[in-house]
Amino acid sequence: MANEYLLGKPETSVGQPFGEGVDVYKVKGKMFATLSLGKMGKGDGDKQDWWMNLKCDPEEAVMLRDIFPAVIPGYHMNKALWNTVILDGSIPPSEIERMIDNSFNLVVSKMTKKDQQSILVHL
Known part of the structure; x- marks a missing residue:
């Protein structure tokens, strides 16, 4: 679900510059x-939740x-500006989309x- 929603954003591309x-x-x-x-693609044993880093107002x-x-x-990110969201099913999908x-x-x-105008015209 998250992958499709992320890729549905205008002018969005996906790559793997930090590694596979x-x-x-x-x-x-x-x-x-x-x-x-898992953490940066490493997972933790049997429990394999997806982890998503998102930019956020501090x-x-x-x-x-809270x-x-x-x-x-944010895991491996500026912790004031980024959050890691563990997609374990505990957060409503509408909140993840928000x-x-x-x-x-x-x-x-x-x-x-x-650049803003070229993107906002698609929203």
């Missing part, structure tokens, strides 16, 4: 999400960590007006 097992989602070359099976990042046990400070939307929109908001 870690998909990196970018909008116009700027990273807004990663997705891997205040909202802390609030989400609300959802499956949201932790977090993805926020990450995407945060990254787009830092782009030039021209």
